[in-house]
Amino acid sequence: MPGQAEGAGGVGDREGRDAARSSDIETLRELIVGPTARRVEQIERRLEQPARVEDTARVLPDIIRESLREDADAAEEAARPLVEGAIRRSARKSPEALSDALFPVLGPAIRKSITHAIASMMQSLNQTLEHSFSARGLKWRFDAWRTGRPFAEVVLLNTLVYRVEQAFLIHRESGLLLRHVAMDESLGEDADVVSGMLTAVRDFARDAFDAEGSDEIESLRMGELELWVARGPNVLLALACRGKAPEALFARMQETVERIERRFGEELAAFEGDTAAFAGADDWLRALLESQRAGDEGGSPAKAVAAVAAVALALAAWMGYGWYWRGQWKDYVARVSAMPGVVVARASSGAPFELWGLRDPLADDPAGLLGRFGLDGKDVKLHWRPWQSLEPAFALRRARRLLQPPAGVEVTMRDGVLRLSGAARPDWIRRARMLAPALAGVRAVDDSALKAVDVRAELLARIRKRLTPPKGVELALAGPEGRYVLTARGEARSAWKAAAEAAVKAFPEVASYDDSRLIAVDEPARLLRLARKALRPPAGARLRVSRDLVLHVSGVASPAWKRKARERAAAVPYLAGYDDAGLHPPRHIPGDAEILAAAREMLKPPATVHLGVSQGVLTAQGFATAGWIRDARTRWRDIPGAKGWRDEALRDITPAWRALSRRVGARLVRYDIDSGQPKAGGERMLREVAEAVKQARRMRPDAVVRAVGLSQSRAERQKPRALAHARDACHRLEGLGVPAAACQPGFAPQSGSRRVSGVRFALLASGQAP
């Protein structure tokens, strides 16, 4: 190769010259590099003075050029910190901006250097292949014979022969196919669907793994076909290859992408779906289909080498800076890879450090380990996708978490068999039996040592413990689960009964509580009953149990009984005390006649009531008002010697009486002032009054009717006329069968605005005030 020969000659040439001019260099070094600090100081000073800027600018390029030519190493040494710092700062601040800016320049440069490197590697590889060809050839022939394939195919598979069958130019954002060329035109049928799917797959991969930006070339294998994708800012270029394509092809792809981006920049920016505008790219695409031979190589290799050197310099600086931390990161990744329940799929040492992998939610958080390696959450991105580890420890942890075993159940794991033992509620067991076999990492479930607890018995035991029923109380729990009925029967103090009722509420499982057959032994009414039975008090003695459970005995009884009663009361259980201070010995015992006289005196019975007495028991019969009957029923007890009161034969006249008296009171007989006679209709009214009065007198013989003559005013002279009307009315009632004595005439002044002259009536019983 002519290039190589020239290069080699160049090196030898320089060595010769170096020896000859070493003293000159010393001088130059003294002039330029030696007093660097002094000179830099001078330059700085000059820069600070604006007037000097221009002439400095004029000489600066010369100085740099000179220094590079004379001693490149020293110049580089001087400039390096500056360049490095600037690149590093820029890269850290906005890597996008830097790479965008460098893309048009560095892209081709890097590619060319790689092409160069690959070309030479290929050459040596070819040589190696040639040397060993015969041996390989024999092996291939053997393989062909063994597999029954044609020898040509085996050679095709084993050598780097490939074929690019289709090229797709794709609008990156929408996935729409811009252009498509194929070796076989019939392949174009589904090209735009392929292009869409390819974009979708890339979108998916980016979302799922956050994977953009890691590689320049992506590949996708689909059976025998391999799809290679190169991307520019606006387009994707995809090649469908059969066989193994050489790296050089990718470089050409990338180059084509760049060319297309440059040529169609405007059309791409304004793309609205019209693909015709990109027809000009077809030739470039077709060029990719043709062959694998290295393409045209323009430009001078020297320039490329210089560019590569510059880039390599920057990279070296980068690497030096990050070397330490990358080491730490590597250690961290190794440590995380060893964590149970965590699988590291990929780790990148770019900035920031990134790690992709799977993590069981039950595993420890790998982020917690960062600090141990001096790493900071800000420099590191961890991307975890959830998964379930099948390691026994995790299967067990997962089982515990899902099943939530209650106290008394033990969950263990051995050889993939999940073992449940202990005692639990049947519903928990049912659930566990259903869920456990479905757990990832559980091969089988052994619950032979799992016993169901009797829910009801267990609940009853808990209730017992809480209520602590006294002897004599029996607790029972019945009914289906969830609707338990708790019954308490037997005897207990009322304090316990009340406490139990409250305590049961703490058991939501108990739907209802029945203590109707629980006797509160210390209730006053009950104790009174028991005391009566035990003491057998005589007629005159009265028993009472107060709320504080003291038995009070009062009334009249013989001293003998009083003594006995005290003893008997001691036998009544639950009594808190005994009090017989109100018990007196009997004095004089009144006879029946005395009792009757006292009764008449005290009860003042109306004439319609007949009182009798026999052996101290009073009887009342006849008619009386409800009020009198009510009074008599309590007041007879105040009659000394009276032992009882019977009034079954006493009729309460009140309702009938009230009806009659209302009927009588509603009648008004109008009188004509001039004639002194009732007006028309008066006769009928009087007849009705007479009927009512007679009926009332049958109930109460002492019933009378009062006829009230109404005067027109309060004037004194009006009274005689009103009284005359009343007398007339009485006279007329007498004519209708009401005894003269049963009608009492009177008069009354009227009030109100509508005044009449006439007679009103009122029904009265004797003793009743008018």
Add this chain to the structure above:
Amino acid sequence: MIRKKVCLLGAFGVGKTSLVRRFVSGIFSDKYLSTMGVKIDRKTVDADGREVGLMIWDIHGEEAFRKIPMSYLRGASGLMMVVDGTRPETLDVAAGIVRRVDDELGLAAPRVWLANKRDLADDWALPADAWAKLAGDAPRFETSALSGEHVDEAFLALARAMLA
């Protein structure tokens, strides 16, 4: 020929895949094979004398644990929002998707709204007010992938809107 990317969006099982099949191949199947990821189909329509190649992205239905990645929608020129007229809750799902499209993508592409499964007249439960409010002034169609009712019209309406 103009090519346009169109995305079908909606809750799972509303009939997106069925609508595309009906429109592209003229067939219907009552089997339900839930879409995984995206399936892309193509059909050329004639919109008022202009040919448009529709690249139809049938995207998997939105589910709580499987949201539609917004990256699928990039570069789309039209959206076809699909709800199931027999499942009113799919309106909420569609509303949620639209909200995300607006918030995360700010995609101003024209939309048409489809209430699908119109043939299931007995189960039809499309709340008219909510439906009209959801679609706003975008065209609405009550479609059936089974009978083909209004399916072509819906796609054509979207094609026209994208060319306008």
